Amino acid sequence: MIEPILQFKRLAKYLANKYVGDIDVEIYDVKRGLAYSRQLVSNRKLIVLPLWLLERKYVYRLSYILHEIAHLIYFDKGRCGHDKGFKVEERKLLIKYDLVPEYGRKYVKKLYNTQKQILWQIGD
């Protein structure tokens, strides 16, 4: 289990570095991911990703990391939450990987590619 965790962390760090710079990434046995704009002591940005993601499809893992990165980008604009503006940021990141989301109330419930093929949906 250690190796996949390290790889997943590396992917998250790589993606974060592309869009928000050098951040801390932790993978914990938690229900949901979290994004922090500033940790108390180090002042560094942090995202926490849930361990259960490792059992999900790659495309969903990727979108989940991008979701947390979108929060960091949105925080930098002085905004938070899952409102319309947040979804704009999230869509901008997803499309770079040929992913188009369909939303439930807050979260993505389906992912398509630009050819309109379903790549992931809740339950996958």
Ligand SMILES: [Zn+2]
């Ligand atoms: Zn969120």
